[in-house]
Amino acid sequence: MNGLDPAVLRGCFGTFATGVTVVTAGSETPRGMTANSFASVSLDPPLVLVCVLKSAAMHEAVLAENAFAVSVLSAEQEKLARYFADRGRPRGDREFASVDWLPGPHTGAPIIEDCLAWIECDLAQTYDGGDHSIFLGAVLGQGRGPADDALLFHGGGFHRLATVAARFS
Numbered sequence: 001m002n003g004l005d006p007a008v009l010r011g012c013f014g015t016f017a018t019g020v021t022v023v024t025a026g027s028e029t030p031r032g033m034t035a036n037s038f039a040s041v042s043l044d045p046p047l048v049l050v051c052v053l054k055s056a057a058m059h060e061a062v063l064a065e066n067a068f069a070v071s072v073l074s075a076e077q078e079k080l081a082r083y084f085a086d087r088g089r090p091r092g093d094r095e096f097a098s099v100d101w102l103p104g105p106h107t108g109a110p111i112i113e114d115c116l117a118w119i120e121c122d123l124a125q126t127y128d129g130g131d132h133s134i135f136l137g138a139v140l141g142q143g144r145g146p147a148d149d150a151l152l153f154h155g156g157g158f159h160r161l162a163t164v165a166a167r168f169s
Contacts, residue, residue: 017154020081022115023050025061025068027108030096033058034085036153037132038070046139048119051132057091062135066123069109070137072116075149075160080112082158106140115145 018036025031037051050070052059062068073081080099083089090097100113104120111118121137128134150161 014155017152017159020073020151020153020158021050022071022073022080022084022112023052023058023062023068024071024101024110024112025058025065025107027065027103029092030101030110031058031061032084032095032099032110034081035070041136047124048121048137048139050135050137051129052135053132055131059133062123063126065107065109067107067109067121067140068123068135068137069104069107069111069118069120071110071112071118073112073151074114074116074145075151077112077115078151078158081151081153104141111143113145114148116148116150117144118142 019038021035021038022032023035023038033052033056035050035052039049041047041049048070050068052062083099089095096110099110101110102113103109104111104118106120109120119139120141121139123135124138125136126133127136152159152161
């Protein structure tokens with residue numbers, strides 16, 4: 001890896017605070033994964049991106065569906081973030097059995113109930129990103145949930161936006 005120490009590099013990446021999302025795909029047998037590698041790209045046309053590990057089951061689900069949805073999690077949804085990050089969670093029909101969700105109106109991909117916001121996308125383009133693929137999504141629809149505190153990821157752990165903001169008050 002070009003002489004870089006992977007542990008140090010991961011630590012450097014971890015200093016960048018991000019929001020936390022659950023990316024989903026599939027209407028017949030939905031799949032989901034926790035992701036903090038999500039970003040808005042453009043308002044005109046409306047585009048977003050998400051990065052997915054090439055060996056992840058979610059990678060194949062996005063390619064097979066040619067679409068995905070993103071649910072932006074609130075601080076109250078840390079348990080869901082941990083669930084969808086757990087590689088030992090149930091798969092197949094049982095993956096969403098314990099999750100409150102609704103099918104997206106455009107793609108049928110699960111949208112997590114009570115999330116801060118959701119976005120549904122057609123897969124517009126796929127780019128090579130090393131061990132990940134960068135999926136560029138053309139936004140088909142969006143919505144906002146109840147106003148709430150955002151869930152953040154920083155330094156290897158979950159944090160609440162209000163907790164972080166209180167330190168600077």
